[in-house]
Amino acid sequence: MSLDDKDEGQPDVGNLSSPEDVITTDLIQKILHGHDPDAKLVSYSAKLGTKTGDNFMSIIYSADILFTNSSSSEEKLEVMIKTMPKNEFRVEELNKVAAFTKEVNMYAHVLPEMVRFQKEQKIEDVEIMADWPACLASFSNGGIDDFVAMGNLRGKGYKMADRIKGLDHPQILLVLSTLAKFHAISFAQFGGDGAKIMSTYPFLEEKMFPDPAELEHSLKDYFKSLLRCEVKVLRDSGHEKEAEILALFCRDDIDVTLLSEISTIVTSRKNAVINHGDCWTNNILFLHDGEKLVDLKLLDFQEARCAPRSAEVSYFLHACVPSKELDVHKEEEYLKWYDDHFIQFLGKLGVNRSGNDGLDFKDFMEEYKNCKFYGVILGLLMAPMMCTESEDLQDLEDMEGFGEDAATRMFEARTKASKDSQLISTNKICNLAVNHLPHCPQVIRKMSEIKKV
16 A cells, blocks of 8 residues: 555554554554665555464564665565554453563564674674574554564565474474574573573563462463363373373362473573573474475564573474474484584584583483473473364454363364364374373372372
8 A cells, every 4th residue: 555545543452453453654664764764665565464363472464565775766675563462361461471572672682682692702604593583673562552573584485384284304403403503592691590691681581381379260270171171082092091190180170280390490590591482383484495494483582481491492392293203212313413403502602511511411301301391281282273274273362361161162173173183183192191291200200199199
């Protein structure tokens, strides 16, 4: 649309999902100024960039901006714009976890400092880890005007993987090596000292999984109901023993042990690094050159946190890797691949290792063993959504709250999927509950306590 066709002004809270009401000329001007202060806007168009059921944390629009540069030549800028939803419940929940505040600060402070630090350590330009989209403009005050505008990577050929099928082997390896470098940077910056990270970046405070006493009852009911549905899947699949193990955490209420263990894992400050926080399929874009995988970009830093690196690795593996790619032997191969790249990049960043620095692979495996529980439980909680087509999921703008009803609707959406998708979902739930959950030390301790009684 041309400038004459577009009214300026702020979004109407009642029509936030409509591009015409959200993507204003004023907003486009801010984004364009972030790209080129001398640019002059000619025209722009915008459309929704998300499907029903995608992206609880925001509504995303794509916009094409036509402008003239300082040489009076016309250029086009393609951007993706993340905005607050219009749904009051979602806005309230996003503000509780400071989602936009975290992402705005990550782009404004953390990520630029990571790049600066790498340059300071003489990392060559071609090796600098900056695998995220360029942020052109952003704003956050906890209101409906919060936004983050980024370069549209899809216009450059980057694509999201199929979340139902999961990632293939080359994609898994590339994500792990990318996370290894991302984690190595903040480890080199702060020496693994979580307290230093938090004093520098207090906005990384954990809000998604706080102390269980602070977690609302509706969210506890949501977790309980989802896990109960998966207990039934296990029983229907003939895994009675594993169904009983999972049922221990959701029989009468969501077990406080489950919540406290998760909170303890993601708030640990020992050997801590800056975590992306939500590294799953929908937050990763891949670039191929023909059949060859050549690059990726990490999206969405709204759940960034300070935590052990193994917590992030566990979450990624158990949420995104297909069941056939996640047996015990392949899991250790992935962990070794990740750790090798972490140690290699630490060396390039100038970290001189000592004999007892706690960075041997056996040390990482011990840490991972403790953090595995977090990844397995999150993998189980995400399984119904991961294996359901977007159009079959609940329209999140109609969501009125968490609780048992929301969990039931989420799980029922799985029954609308194709038989192949339902089978993938069932296999994922069974693989996590049968081959991974029983080996978590938190589960072993709980079983031991029950036997004593």
